[in-house]
Amino acid sequence: MADLLTKIAYQTMQQGKGLLGLVHKETSTRLMTLVAPEGSPKTKPVSAELFRQIKAAMDRLQQIDWEEAERGLYPTSLLFDAPWLDWAARYPLVWLDTPRSWNRRVERNVRDLPRDIDPQAYPEYYLQNFHHQSDGYLSDTSASLYDLQVEILFNGNADPMRRRVLAPLLQGLSGFGERPATQLRVLDVAAGTGRTLRQLRGALPQAQLVGLDLSHAYLRQANRWLSQLPGELPQLVQGNAEAMPFADASMQGVTCVFLLHELPAEARQNVINECYRLLEPGGVLVLADSVQLADSPQFELVLDNFRKAFHEPYYADYIRDDIELRLQQAGFASISGATHFMSRVWQARKPR
Ligand SMILES: C[S@@+](CC[C@H](N)C(=O)[O-])C[C@H]1O[C@@H](n2cnc3c(N)ncnc32)[C@H](O)[C@@H]1O
Known part of the structure; x- marks a missing residue:
């Protein structure tokens, strides 16, 4: 019974994360497109059938995640390991950063990195704003937002x-x-x-x-x-x-x-x-x-x-x-x- 309740809690949490991720991406893209339409990515719409396939793949992932925890490969507590309070506190910062990253997208500026870094210390391919991330991988602010941004990107997966x-x-x-x-x-x-x-x-x-x-x-x-x-x-x-x-x-x-x-x-x-x-x-x-x-x-x-x-x-x-x-x-x-x-x-x- 306890196992069943834990599984339901896990599935509910994942559904919730998925929904939050989708809502965030949809809202931020629409808002930013209104402000600066020239920055909007030229993506193609996802059909209902493709969406169904993505959802099915996501459900299989969550099922195997649960099964392997149940088999004892890792503790079930790991399934719930997320710094919720920290993420909640940082979430407004993701929004505050959005116009900056959108601006870089509009300007196709992918080398907008902190001035105090030593470029000689890194390979050339690394000195970019991967994901249009502010500061690339090269600042404490970027590091403090990264996990939450990845969670949003993958809808909690x-x-x-x-x-x-x-x-x-x-x-x-x-x-x-x-x-x-x-x-x-x-x-x-x-x-x-x-x-x-x-x-x-x-x-x-x-x-x-x-x-x-x-x-x-x-x-x-x-x-x-x-x-x-x-x-x-x-x-x-x-x-x-x-x-x-x-x-x-x-x-x-x-x-x-x-x-x-x-x-x-x-x-x-x-x-x-x-x-x-x-x-x-x-x-x-x-x-x-x-x-x-x-x-x-x-x-x-x-x-x-x-x-x-x-x-x-x-x-x-x-x-x-x-x-x-x-x-x-x-x-x-x-x-x-x-x-x-x-x-x-x-x-x-x-x-x-
Ligand atoms: C997409 S993140 C993945 C981080 C982590 N493995 C995860 O699952 O979230 C890519 C990571 O690779 C690091 N990285 C990129 N090129 C690297 C290299 N040549 N040597 C070491 N780390 C590198 C970046 O600093 C960054 O932390």
Whole structure:
């Protein structure tokens, strides 16, 4: 009975988040289009049939999210883990920022970044306003709004998609047999504000967790979020995922969520090669990113709309990229993939 009530509470929360996300996007786009119509993205309308397919994929995601929690892969409390009060307090700031990002869209200004940053410290492809986000990834304000903005973008399904790395990761780590969990080291590449690390800590409370990201500001935010709850604080490291400051074979598991689509093709391969280098033989890599045309051709219009509405300079290339081939080229074996709502998850093993 308690399980049934928890499931209903989870489903109701997800429906509510979905509705809030839709209402926000619709209202802000309409309002901004009234003020400055030249900025409105040239997206195509979604048909009722396509909408039904999106909804069905979303329902399947939530079902699997519930089932894996029920199977004990992670605590059900993780399903409800959201900083509601913080988000409520920050929500007006999302609105206050909207005219600024719309203005950049109108002006096609995608290099509007804080003046105090050192451009030499970052790869050129990184110095942009991804998603028309104010300050790109390079300020505390951007970091403080990011989670809420992603929640709105995915209609409340960002964490359920991130949690899809947990089952393949746990399965891959089981290859280390009797090794105590305290001796397993798992790295989250492009950890951002730490949402995936939070999911990893729920599923692997005893493992040594490490998060790497290029953004100092996002790591500061990750530190704040991760410190709020009990549990070991993951080690947070600033660095480029193309050349990570970790020793060869020093990790048993690596995850990387929502990074690949923001990289040019060459950097994408470099990151995958790096993940291979620092995995111990037998170790597992789990990648999660946007669905692609090959696995989700029915969503082509949605993917195209996404690219048009948000500044995503490498997305068109990413959705046509062969990630399995890249994994093979890096040396990985036992490669498989699965699709969950708008995300594709790949699992691969470094041969022993
Ligand atoms: C879309 S966010 C995803 C963040 C997080 N994984 C999540 O699920 O919310 C992309 C992240 O990748 C980071 N990033 C982009 N290029 C990077 C690189 N070359 N090396 C390390 N981090 C990078 C950004 O700073 C940002 O935090």
